[in-house]
Amino acid sequence: VEDDDAEGARALVAPLHPADIADLFELAPADSRAALAAALADLLDGDVLAEMNDWVRDGLIDALEPHQVAEIAGELDTDDAVAIIEDMEEDDQRAVLRALAPDDRAAIEEALSYGEETAGRLMQRDLIAVPEHWSVGDVLDYLRSNEDLTTDFWEIFVVDPSHKPVGTVALSWILRTPRGIAIADVMAREQTLIPVDMDQEEVALRFQKYALISAAVTDQSGRLVGMITVDDVVHIIQEEAGEDILKLSGAGDGDINEPLRDSYSARVRWLVANLGTALVGSSIIAFFGAAIEHMVALAILMPIVASIGGNAGTQTMAVAVRALAMNQLTQSNTIRTIKREIMIAALNGLTIAVLIGIGAALVFQNHHLGFVIAAAMLINVIVAGLAGVLVPVLLERMDQDPAVASSVFVTMITDSMGFFAFLGLAVASGIVPSA
Amino acid sequence: VEDDDAEGARALVAPLHPADIADLFELAPADSRAALAAALADLLDGDVLAEMNDWVRDGLIDALEPHQVAEIAGELDTDDAVAIIEDMEEDDQRAVLRALAPDDRAAIEEALSYGEETAGRLMQRDLIAVPEHWSVGDVLDYLRSNEDLTTDFWEIFVVDPSHKPVGTVALSWILRTPRGIAIADVMAREQTLIPVDMDQEEVALRFQKYALISAAVTDQSGRLVGMITVDDVVHIIQEEAGEDILKLSGAGDGDINEPLRDSYSARVRWLVANLGTALVGSSIIAFFGAAIEHMVALAILMPIVASIGGNAGTQTMAVAVRALAMNQLTQSNTIRTIKREIMIAALNGLTIAVLIGIGAALVFQNHHLGFVIAAAMLINVIVAGLAGVLVPVLLERMDQDPAVASSVFVTMITDSMGFFAFLGLAVASGIVPSA
Structure with missing residues (x-):
């Protein structure tokens, strides 16, 4: 629409709220945003940029001359101007600062002197x-x-x-x-x-x-x-509450407007880390290779134990990460919360253990196998509950962000424990010969 | 501290902000909250209750007489009074409403006539x-x-x-x-x-x-x-942005103050659903039982393919669920987002496929096996990327909450595809005899 009739488009867009104009840019395909910006140049003011997704804005700002950026930044409150300038590369940033009026420059330079994501960056100087x-x-x-x-x-x-x-x-x-x-x-x-x-x-x-x-x-x-x-x-x-879900799943900034290269690099790092944890699980399976050769049912059932353990661990971890982020889980109620999670895990574990135990016994006509998988499931779900709350709490104590690193550790624990408990019990109970 | 010296405790607590007094109750063990409430009865006013965690508040409210609740609700703005009353059981609610002054009662009854979680419940009537x-x-x-x-x-x-x-x-x-x-x-x-x-x-x-x-x-x-x-x-x-992480992991309300019974029932339902999806994966393994018996390396490696696929799917799903919740992913950019996610998945898949392919070939001294696992990994990560964005988008189109149901479907797809692609390719490529 926009390319054919720039005048018509402007008439449509002009009465919109800056936040809606910003949305329009975000929804436009990346390669047509520059053309849209040219067509709507006079509507693309500071207020629109301040409302825009970081990545989309950076793309537009990169295409502007420093004096144009400075003009836009000069119209804005300090906090919004800082938000626009802080993500620019250092050279460009300096060029924009030079082009600003001296008082705006001083205010923005002072704001930039505070650490990223601090109150100093957020505040505005204009107050009564x-x-x-x-x-x-x-x-x-x-x-x-x-x-x-x-x-x-x-x-x-x-x-x-x-x-x-x-x-x-x-x-x-x-x-x-x-x-x-x-x-x-x-x-x-x-x-x-x-x-x-x-x-x-x-x-x-x-x-x-x-x-x-x-x-x-x-x-x-x-x-x-x-x-x-x-x-x-x-x-x-919004951002802080929403980003835990992205961190916990290793999706980096997780913004659909993020450049492909950044998304790839954030996510592949996570997958490589998880490849490491998966290898731990695999070496445990390898250790019991002879048992599996002897009874292929073990290979069929073992992912179930690991997978339910992983789910149970993720549930507890999500609850713990959320409670830590909201300052609800503190030193004074950690022990109580751990006890609570173990209780829930025990109830969950028992329920699932009974179901899978009976199911496996019937399907494979082997009630020994049913007992083994039930016991392994109970153990793994309880371990998952414990790990799901302990790992985030310990990471927080060590000043690490629990949302970022918890998942890798918890998955490693539930996978390994799932395979180990199930295959180990199978061998120990004598339903298959020891490896 | 509180039980021995009620007077001293009151002197300490009295100057605190209502939100801090509410925190104090939340951090106290559940069974000593009633005693704390008795000791601090006059400080436990509407403002404190309005700031309190829902579950902790409900516990305290249950212990109060209807006229006491009515007195507290009468002091509050309509929206805060509604928040306190809306979770009560119907009989108690009616008793409290009867005990309220007629104008307060009318305002609260009107607010309760609007659906839960609507603007009508949130609004206050006092305005200029x-x-x-x-x-x-x-x-x-x-x-x-x-x-x-x-x-x-x-x-x-x-x-x-x-x-x-x-x-x-x-x-x-x-x-x-x-x-x-x-x-x-x-x-x-x-x-x-x-x-x-x-x-x-x-x-x-x-x-x-x-x-x-x-x-x-x-x-x-x-x-x-x-x-x-x-x-x-x-x-x-806060709540809406934060609850996606809990929904996606099937942790229900995920509040550490929630009664144990509620947490158990929310979580076990999720685990049972996941047990169902795990069984789908297991039946695929069972189908290839003969191949596994012939080459136990397949049993050792297959969880890696499923697990990395699961992780890749969760990443994409978290990004998609978040973008849907923020109204960033709409009809107009769905196709573009799907293409983007497939591109990222292809890059991720290639990287991990090369790593695991070389690793498996070396460890098992079998470069055919290396090719098979690399190909299976690439396929599964791409399928995971596709499922991770398609499942939430389709659920949203069908007016379902994508955060709640996506995870079960995506995991089922990545697990099944992981086992199927790997075991299927192993048989098809002839490194093991067909089942």
């Missing part, structure tokens, strides 16, 4: 801070008389003479309070302060826990340096 | 709506002179004479605009309206996409009936 001794009327006059103040705020911060935050006032309070009342009398003194170097995941948890709309960001000496608003945090909450 | 013809000064006077208005608002809604919303004004605009200006001149006419029966997941996506702080909720005839604020949506975003 007033001294304690002002009245509500003083605040209203100040807001009305200063044309160049931001309008993007929901709370006002009250600071002491050294610019440390002492309280917060929601705008609804200011609106409902007579002019003569001191701001110090309506402000909430209890407030959640965000240190500038706090990880964004922790910032998101604070916002969620305390139902914040905005929060003051303070530097090492406790002075107010910026503010984070909930609309910036909502993206983080 | 003003007529179009008012000036900023009128609004200020109205807000200052009505003592019983809510202070929990960030935007004001402007309505026409039939109470349909026509615009929204952020409080910062009202604060920065002289009294004489008409409200219609400062309001934003473009606004996101939420129909009262919209699913909460869709509400959360709207809030995220358009960076909303609050939004008007309208009934079937388009009249303003309530408002949803971002702090209520943040919980939903």
Whole structure:
């Protein structure tokens, strides 16, 4: 549509919300995005770019000259400008910074000086801070008389003479309070302060826990340096909560707009790691090769024990990873949670063991085999439950991300234990000669 | 600590934020929560309960008399009161409703009349709506002179004479605009309206996409009936984004505070379903029993092909489920995404096939076996990639939740195809006699 009738397309797209225009670009095939950008050049402003998927945006930004990027970044709040610039290559980044107005450049350079994914990158510098001794009327006059103040705020911060935050006032309070009342009398003194170097995941948890709309960001000496608003945090909450599923399955960033090469490299690394764990399972099978040659039913049944163990382990692991991410699983309830998971595993294991035991005994007309697979299943499901909670908890204790590495270990444990318990019990119980 | 010195404990806990008191209850062992509640009875108010994990709250609520629950619910906003009451059993719910003040009861009954997990349950009724013809000064006077208005608002809604919303004004605009200006001149006419029966997941996506702080909720005839604020949506975003990982692994609600019986029943159902899929894989192995008896190396290697296929399928599936949940994968880019995933799968498959092919040829001193496993691996990883995106997409088209059911199907496909391709190729290539 777009290529034939650029004017018509522009008329259709112009009234849309920036987020919808951004969606349009994301849904367009990668190779026609540049043409679309050319056709809609004047609509492709900072707000649209700020809403766009990282990968799609990077593709478009790469095609722009540094001064064009600088122009777009100059229109945006610091936090959105930083989001656009932070992923550029260093040379391009420097070129864009040089092309920016000095005050924008200083603000963005300062933001870039904080670590990636910290509060310092998320915050915006434009905020309203007033001294304690002002009245509500003083605040209203100040807001009305200063044309160049931001309008993007929901709370006002009250600071002491050294610019440390002492309280917060929601705008609804200011609106409902007579002019003569001191701001110090309506402000909430209890407030959640965000240190500038706090990880964004922790910032998101604070916002969620305390139902914040905005929060003051303070530097090492406790002075107010910026503010984070909930609309910036909502993206983080989405991302952080959603990325565990991708990490746990080893899908990297898992974005359908990610370049093929990046997706390949993230995923193949994971598959190679899993090839390693699969080899552990295979060597256990190899050890019992003679038993399998003697009774091929073992080869038929052994994947079932491993597979159900793997599923049970994944269930427990998903629960544990989620609880760790939400700060629900802490030192004080680890033991209780482990006991709980073992109980569930024992119940699950018993149920499945009875089913498969009876089934195998009937199909192979061999009740010894039924007992062996039932016992192996029970053992493996309980081990899976234990591993599913212990592995993520231990990784967390060692400051590793439990979502990333847990799966490889848990699968290795459930596979190996499944083969070992089943084949080992088969040999030990004497239904096949020992290897 | 708490049992010995109730007074001391109260002094410690009293200054905490309701969310922190709620955390304290969650971290306490289940059987000591009642004692803790007794010791901290006066601190255990509606705000604390509203912040609490559903399961922990239900446990505490069950121990309370209906009039006590009614008292707590009466203090809360409608949305929080509904959250507490909606999970109660019907008899208890009725008793609580009877004990409520008539206006609270009417509001809560109306909210309960909307479906679970809809905008109607999430919204609060207390909001500020003003007529179009008012000036900023009128609004200020109205807000200052009505003592019983809510202070929990960030935007004001402007309505026409039939109470349909026509615009929204952020409080910062009202604060920065002289009294004489008409409200219609400062309001934003473009606004996101939420129909009262919209699913909460869709509400959360709207809030995220358009960076909303609050939004008007309208009934079937388009009249303003309530408002949803971002702090209520943040919980939903967290939950919805996080629950895919639990669904995909069949862990049910996956909450560590869920009663054991519920966890068991959710998980065992999943394991039984997976037992069914494992049996499909086993029957394929059984079909090739003679080949395995002839060459035990096949039994040793076959789980590797199935396992890597399973991992590759899970990766693609996680990416697809996530993209579907974020509305990123739509009709218009399905074909492109499928092609992309097949490309990645082909690259991954080739890499792993080369590794395992060379490895198997060397270990078993049989380069025919190396070729067979390499070919089977390539086929299975590509099939896994295809299944990983097709299964969730098809389930979504059939209005099923792709996160819940995809995993069973994809695993069945990768397991069966792994065994079939490997054992089938081994027989077809003649390295073992046919079955």
